[in-house]
Amino acid sequence: MAELLSLREAVERFIQDGDTVALEGFTHLIPTAAAHEIVRQNKQELTLVRMTPDLVYDLLIGAGCAKKLIFSWGGNPGVGSLHRLRDAVEKQWPQPLEIEEHSHADLANAYVAGASGLPFAVLRAYAGSDLPKVNPLIKSVTCPFTGEVLAAVPSVRPDVTVIHAQKADRKGNVLIQGILGVQKEAALAAKRCIVTVEEIVDDLNAPMNACVLPTWALTAVCRVPGGAHPSYAHGYYERDNRFYQAWDPIARDREAFSGWIDSYIRGTADFAEFKQKLAGEAN
Amino acid sequence: MSAYNTNEMMTVAAARRLGNGSVCFVGIGLPSKAANLARLTHAPEVVLIYESGPIGAKPSVLPLSIGGGELAETADTVVPTGEIFRYWLQGGRIDVGFLGAAQVDKYGNINTTVIGDYHQPKVRLPGAGGAPEIAGSAKQVLIILKQSHRTFVDKLAFITSVGFGEGGEHRKQLGLPGKGPVAIITDLCIMEPEAGTNEFVVTALHPGVTREQVIENTGWAIRFAEQVATTEAPRAEELEALRALEARTAAAHGQQGGEE
Numbered sequence: 001m002a003e004l005l006s007l008r009e010a011v012e013r014f015i016q017d018g019d020t021v022a023l024e025g026f027t028h029l030i031p032t033a034a035a036h037e038i039v040r041q042n043k044q045e046l047t048l049v050r051m052t053p054d055l056v057y058d059l060l061i062g063a064g065c066a067k068k069l070i071f072s073w074g075g076n077p078g079v080g081s082l083h084r085l086r087d088a089v090e091k092q093w094p095q096p097l098e099i100e101e102h103s104h105a106d107l108a109n110a111y112v113a114g115a116s117g118l119p120f121a122v123l124r125a126y127a128g129s130d131l132p133k134v135n136p137l138i139k140s141v142t143c144p145f146t147g148e149v150l151a152a153v154p155s156v157r158p159d160v161t162v163i164h165a166q167k168a169d170r171k172g173n174v175l176i177q178g179i180l181g182v183q184k185e186a187a188l189a190a191k192r193c194i195v196t197v198e199e200i201v202d203d204l205n206a207p208m209n210a211c212v213l214p215t216w217a218l219t220a221v222c223r224v225p226g227g228a229h230p231s232y233a234h235g236y237y238e239r240d241n242r243f244y245q246a247w248d249p250i251a252r253d254r255e256a257f258s259g260w261i262d263s264y265i266r267g268t269a270d271f272a273e274f275k276q277k278l279a280g281e282a283n
Numbered sequence: 284m285s286a287y288n289t290n291e292m293m294t295v296a297a298a299r300r301l302g303n304g305s306v307c308f309v310g311i312g313l314p315s316k317a318a319n320l321a322r323l324t325h326a327p328e329v330v331l332i333y334e335s336g337p338i339g340a341k342p343s344v345l346p347l348s349i350g351g352g353e354l355a356e357t358a359d360t361v362v363p364t365g366e367i368f369r370y371w372l373q374g375g376r377i378d379v380g381f382l383g384a385a386q387v388d389k390y391g392n393i394n395t396t397v398i399g400d401y402h403q404p405k406v407r408l409p410g411a412g413g414a415p416e417i418a419g420s421a422k423q424v425l426i427i428l429k430q431s432h433r434t435f436v437d438k439l440a441f442i443t444s445v446g447f448g449e450g451g452e453h454r455k456q457l458g459l460p461g462k463g464p465v466a467i468i469t470d471l472c473i474m475e476p477e478a479g480t481n482e483f484v485v486t487a488l489h490p491g492v493t494r495e496q497v498i499e500n501t502g503w504a505i506r507f508a509e510q511v512a513t514t515e516a517p518r519a520e521e522l523e524a525l526r527a528l529e530a531r532t533a534a535a536h537g538q539q540g541g542e543e
Contacts, residue, residue: 027350
């Protein structure tokens with residue numbers, strides 16, 4: 001059974017220094033509040049897994065929480081580069097960042113394999129691509145039935161997965177709607193799973209075949225309204241495209257970035273206070 | 284005929300390549316703009332699939348990111364990302380993969396990973412995303428990008444997604460299920476693979492574009508097909524649909540989609 005906790009307590013108890021952590025959510029429902037809390041608690045030496053690192057990992061990398069990144073597309077969607085990621089890769093700031101790079105199909109399959117309890121995923125991929133030359137973990141396997149050579153990649157099995165969802169009931173069952181990305185697979189592939197939600201309700205009223213993660217498959221559920229900002233939560237709020245644009249100059253410059261996290265993240269007690277501060281600036 | 288700019292010509296020329304009723308795996312940015320223009324003009328039955336999960340998306344504004352909410356709301360169904368790649372792409376159900384690129388070479392190979400050495404990069408680009416497997420498994424691939432010396436290069440620092448590899452029969456030897464890139468559509472011209480060599484040669488110039496311009500903006504010794512056509516200029520209804528789409532997008536997002 002998942003415990004209903006504050007996000008602070010969930011991150012304190014279930015994310016340790018050195019863990020492999022996946023914060024998933026494909027454009028939609030990106031667990032930003034959890035990334036902030038990881039920075040506030042100054043978790044170190046994390047191996048970060050995420051198909052699209054997005055602003056959440058730009059933040060964690062720039063804040064010095066990461067030693068390694070496993071990813072498949074690292075840009076600021078609709079805007080350009082993730083400058084903290086690039087600075088870490090190109091100039092080793094604030095510390096060297098080991099990268100392990102895949103394609104989307106590969107990582108999506110690797111999460112499926114992880115959730116399936118398998119050590120590796122098999123897919124038709126990478127023939128002719130240079131990615132296997134720079135990622136020794138991309139190997140091949142020969143089909144025992146047809147002889148076809150296919151790509152084999154290690155499954156993703158994080159110590160902790162964190163996702164954001166629309167709602168949970170009071171027992172901690174979670175309903176996710178809209179674009180699902182690899183959230184279900186990431187949740188089930190992990191040893192522990194923390195879910196932040198927009199609201200906690202008496203009854204999920206989930207339609208048949210809806211994506212519901214049962215409470216007994218989760219570790220902690222935390223109510224964090226707005227916790228996916230600046231991404232969106234279908235049915236609750238839209239993507240804050242202007243924030244993605246505003247991130248570019250913040251992240252482009254080391255001092256601007258450090259000042260921003262000192263003030264907005266380390267200088268706020270929690271995500272609610274962060275939101276208040278951000279809203280205050282906008283007025 | 285109203286006046287138009289070269290970006291509009293590029294988008295219109297790319298949109299025209301998408302047949303009505305075809306199933307198209309759409310990359311974000313320019314491909315998404317062209318694919319939706321096709322849907323709003325000559326190809327109302329085109330099926331647009333985005334890697335985030337929407338199948339049959341019919342957005343009225345362009346998404347700024349690959350998982351925009353309107354894609355989900357207007358789709359016939361929304362499936363998990365793993366399913367998109369496993370059942371729909373690898374399962375062989377995609378007619379056309381529509382890709383952008385940071386750089387291409389003469390065999391239609393694509394780099395979106397790095398400029399310079401991988402381990403000590405000059406410029407770190409976003410990376411692969413869905414492109415390597417789209418390039419491998421879609422029955423055919425269309426590539427759209429603006430043409431310049433820096434984007435059309437003789438030798439790629441990194442092949443992220445394969446076209447015809449080293450040319451000739453190389454793609455076939457790699458055992459890839461899809462036919463590979465059938466056209467590169469730019470703001471100057473259309474290139475198609477030459478029979479036998481599979482080297483991309485210019486088969487159509489956009490109106491008013493000279494061969495010299497194309498040569499100047501290509502990093503390899505670009506060749507021209509025996510017959511070089513002139514692309515039909517954008518028709519009024521195409522321009523109207525494109526501009527209306529861009530205006531709706533700008534109004535909705537405060538910025539235009541498809542320019543990154």
